[in-house]
Amino acid sequence: MEFIYYFGEVFTPVSMLLLIGGTIGGLILGATPGLSPTMAVALLIPFTFHLTAVHGLILLGAAYTSTVAGGAVSAILLKIPGAPANIATTLDGHTMAQKGDGAKALQLSFISSLIGGVFGVILLIFLTPVLAQWALAFGPSHLFWLAILGVTVIGSLDSNSVVKGLLSGCIGMWLATIGFDDMLGVKRFVFHPSLGGGVNIIPALIGLFAIPQVITMFAKGRFDTSVEQIKVKKHPIGAAIKEVLSRKIALVVGTITGSIIGLIPGVGGQIAGLVAYDQARKFSPERAKFGTGHSEGIIAAEAANNAMVGPSLVPLLTLSIPGSPTAAVLLGGLLIHGIFPGTDLFENHPDVVWPFINSMLIGQVLMCIFGIYIASFAARVSQVPQSVMAATVLGLAVFGSYAVQQSMGDVYVMAVLGCMMYFLERFGFTAAPLVLGLILGPIAESNFVQGSMIANAQNGAFTYFFTGGLNMLLIAVAVVSIAYSAWSELSTREDA
Amino acid sequence: MKKILAALAVSLMGLTGTAYAGNYPERPILMMVSYGAGGATDFQARIVTMTAGNEDALGMPIAIINKPGAGGRVGWNWFSGEADKDGYTLAAYNVPHFIAQSIKGGVDYSTDSFEPIANWGADPAVFIVGKDSEFNSMADVVAFAKANPGKLTFSGAGLFVGHHIAALQIEQAAGVKMAYIPTKGGGAAAMKAVIAGDVLGGVNNLSDAFRAAAAGNIKILGIADLERSTFLPDVPTMKEQGLDVDNASVNFRGIMVPKGTPQDVIDKLAATVPEMFKNKRVAKRMKAGGSPMHIMTRDEVKAMWAARQATLEELLKGL
Numbered sequence: 001m002e003f004i005y006y007f008g009e010v011f012t013p014v015s016m017l018l019l020i021g022g023t024i025g026g027l028i029l030g031a032t033p034g035l036s037p038t039m040a041v042a043l044l045i046p047f048t049f050h051l052t053a054v055h056g057l058i059l060l061g062a063a064y065t066s067t068v069a070g071g072a073v074s075a076i077l078l079k080i081p082g083a084p085a086n087i088a089t090t091l092d093g094h095t096m097a098q099k100g101d102g103a104k105a106l107q108l109s110f111i112s113s114l115i116g117g118v119f120g121v122i123l124l125i126f127l128t129p130v131l132a133q134w135a136l137a138f139g140p141s142h143l144f145w146l147a148i149l150g151v152t153v154i155g156s157l158d159s160n161s162v163v164k165g166l167l168s169g170c171i172g173m174w175l176a177t178i179g180f181d182d183m184l185g186v187k188r189f190v191f192h193p194s195l196g197g198g199v200n201i202i203p204a205l206i207g208l209f210a211i212p213q214v215i216t217m218f219a220k221g222r223f224d225t226s227v228e229q230i231k232v233k234k235h236p237i238g239a240a241i242k243e244v245l246s247r248k249i250a251l252v253v254g255t256i257t258g259s260i261i262g263l264i265p266g267v268g269g270q271i272a273g274l275v276a277y278d279q280a281r282k283f284s285p286e287r288a289k290f291g292t293g294h295s296e297g298i299i300a301a302e303a304a305n306n307a308m309v310g311p312s313l314v315p316l317l318t319l320s321i322p323g324s325p326t327a328a329v330l331l332g333g334l335l336i337h338g339i340f341p342g343t344d345l346f347e348n349h350p351d352v353v354w355p356f357i358n359s360m361l362i363g364q365v366l367m368c369i370f371g372i373y374i375a376s377f378a379a380r381v382s383q384v385p386q387s388v389m390a391a392t393v394l395g396l397a398v399f400g401s402y403a404v405q406q407s408m409g410d411v412y413v414m415a416v417l418g419c420m421m422y423f424l425e426r427f428g429f430t431a432a433p434l435v436l437g438l439i440l441g442p443i444a445e446s447n448f449v450q451g452s453m454i455a456n457a458q459n460g461a462f463t464y465f466f467t468g469g470l471n472m473l474l475i476a477v478a479v480v481s482i483a484y485s486a487w488s489e490l491s492t493r494e495d496a
Numbered sequence: 497m498k499k500i501l502a503a504l505a506v507s508l509m510g511l512t513g514t515a516y517a518g519n520y521p522e523r524p525i526l527m528m529v530s531y532g533a534g535g536a537t538d539f540q541a542r543i544v545t546m547t548a549g550n551e552d553a554l555g556m557p558i559a560i561i562n563k564p565g566a567g568g569r570v571g572w573n574w575f576s577g578e579a580d581k582d583g584y585t586l587a588a589y590n591v592p593h594f595i596a597q598s599i600k601g602g603v604d605y606s607t608d609s610f611e612p613i614a615n616w617g618a619d620p621a622v623f624i625v626g627k628d629s630e631f632n633s634m635a636d637v638v639a640f641a642k643a644n645p646g647k648l649t650f651s652g653a654g655l656f657v658g659h660h661i662a663a664l665q666i667e668q669a670a671g672v673k674m675a676y677i678p679t680k681g682g683g684a685a686a687m688k689a690v691i692a693g694d695v696l697g698g699v700n701n702l703s704d705a706f707r708a709a710a711a712g713n714i715k716i717l718g719i720a721d722l723e724r725s726t727f728l729p730d731v732p733t734m735k736e737q738g739l740d741v742d743n744a745s746v747n748f749r750g751i752m753v754p755k756g757t758p759q760d761v762i763d764k765l766a767a768t769v770p771e772m773f774k775n776k777r778v779a780k781r782m783k784a785g786g787s788p789m790h791i792m793t794r795d796e797v798k799a800m801w802a803a804r805q806a807t808l809e810e811l812l813k814g815l
Contacts, residue, residue, distance in 0.1 A: 038532075038533060038534070039533065042533035042534060042538075042562075045542060046542060046546065049546060049781070136688070136691065136692040137692075138692075139689075139692060139693075139694040140689075140694060179565065179566055180565070180566030180567065180569055180570075180602075182566065182567055182654045182655065182678065182680050183654075183655075183678055183680060184655075185600065185655040185656060186602075187602055193573060193574075193577070193604075196565060196566055196569060196570045196573055197563075197564065197565020197566050197569075197570035198565060198566070200565075265685075265688055266681055266685065315688070319688070319691055319708075319711070319713060320687075320704075320707050320708055320711055320713070321684050321687060321688045321691070322534070322684050325532060325533075325534060326534075328532070328533075328534035328535065328684065329533055329534035330534075331534065332534050332538070332539040332542075332785075335539065335784070335785035335786065335787075336539075336543070336781055336784065336785055337784065338783075338784030338785070340707045340710055340711065340786065341707075341711070342707065342708070342710060342711020342712070342713070343711050343712060343713070344711065344712075345711075405561070405562055405563050405564070406561050406563075407563065407574075442680070446679075446680040450677055450678075450679065450680075453649075453675060453677050454649050454675070454677055454694065454695060456675070457646055457647045457648070457649045457675035458647070458649070
């Protein structure tokens, strides 16, 4: 309970000012397409040069938690996921906003972010030594099977058809092979210099989600001038709290899935939201409503992506291994003040670490308050006429893709993928499984290559990939997941 | 009137990027880092350029942009082909990375595409093992590798980077075959593989290994450099342990401009930047972060690049 003694440091005027500033700034940066949490934290690093270690970290921690939550704003209102963490939020969030319930969607997302986020930080406070061992348990073979488990999720992520979901996943995995291969040092599918680094995930996300709806909006305005105006409804905050608490299954599944996945170095943040969304659907009695603006979808996704924040810092703080790109930037923020993360960090620098962790707890609450405060204004975005909206989203899409690394190449990638997705959607394919393939492909591939290199030096690939408790467990879960998807597809067919 | 016209002409020249070194720099400068935000190169680049705006330095701030991808190839390809050659676009270089990549081919640049300005840091590669490993010296490692050819797995951050070069040199010097496992995700992923026991050993950055060893997660067995490090006075070099490994794998980091940048701009940068690196605040931050500094002037860097080119061509010939 040592951490309680350090709450005083968080409530000093300067710390509170930084915390509030970091939270509001983070929400705005997070809501801006193209500015992922990693970029937001990196942008703030130079400011921490002039601050003390504690103040610098409070600013960075506040910005990290609130950018992850802020990404939900553009995901819900504009259907542009700010970062991979928010992909799952678009699925039900944007549909809900289109029905005029944008305010409700935002409230649900901030409240579940708060609950998930606080749970994640509490895990960080109490279980860090245990969790560190768990984070290390995942070697190349386990990460490979974990990625395969993720592939099984792809199948069920597309609510219409398992086959189309898997096909989209394949396209995503193929896109992921573009670029220089770091493991074997060869070029693959590099037709144009801007593809040398492969398909960057953020421009891909923006293109795949935002561009098809921009085209649709433009087309509608052309052919149908009497497009219906969305009436944005007000939503009382009490009702939102009640709603979140009554959806216990989604909340618990989202929070736990997010915390567990967030812990695994190199995988965590990107897929936590999508996997939690899928699991919540499998456990839900109202399975069929997912994807139609169902509150459980938002709750599971947002609880998961904020629950991942706390655990994702465990490998960084205890082993000095950044488990995610954002954690890598935070490592820079620690090093600049001469603080070396490691097992003795909590003994050597309790006066820095605990205020940092505590401020993330307080930051979650602030994030929720400010988020809900802006929700009712922000939701009015849906009332903007479609013609104006289409142009605005297009502008933001170009800006966001360019901002990632000041590269026009990324803008072209965004545009090409977006147009491709428009036609794929006409044939009943959806973007979410495609994006998951894009994320999981490299994880599966690099870990398979690495694992087989290690296996060749040891007892061969079979023993390396197919023996050991964790391998067997992951394989078993993957098999169950496939069987379940097949079974539910078949049984719904019989119903029809 | 003439004066006004002259002033107008000068400002127009500034706008169009025509060099006029007398007033250079007149606006903020960009510096491209070909690795992601938060990586060691990015982190150090931000520290060493933080005093650029001071009057005794360039008088204009330097802003960092990241163009990561393919082990640095994306950024350096862009820099050699598309970057403005007016002195307002600088880049960070990593030697031996970009030289080794240009020798292996598939990229648009070589040492002839760039003009060095100054070097700020040198991060040697070290050989590390997990804290409970049976290996306690390079001799133990070599003995195991001799007895079990190709079975000693060791990690490093990708191919044709400093870690890989050190790995090749160690194998060559000891006359053994080991299994080098490149990891995706840089030095951090390679370090995780060692700490978690996925591999038997690894090559990593001295700065990262220093922290991991201080935290008690790993043992450092040797440094691939000509001299011991002030950070790790107790760790012997490879040469001291009978392995003929020089400093070809040391990760030198510095600033360069594209070839074609006006000579007077290069001269101004070459005179100012090394002094900028010597700033006390910079030194303090770098030391706090465990990042070894090694300041070299333009002429020294030119000589170092040429020497690396020769060594690496020889080393990579057989691959």
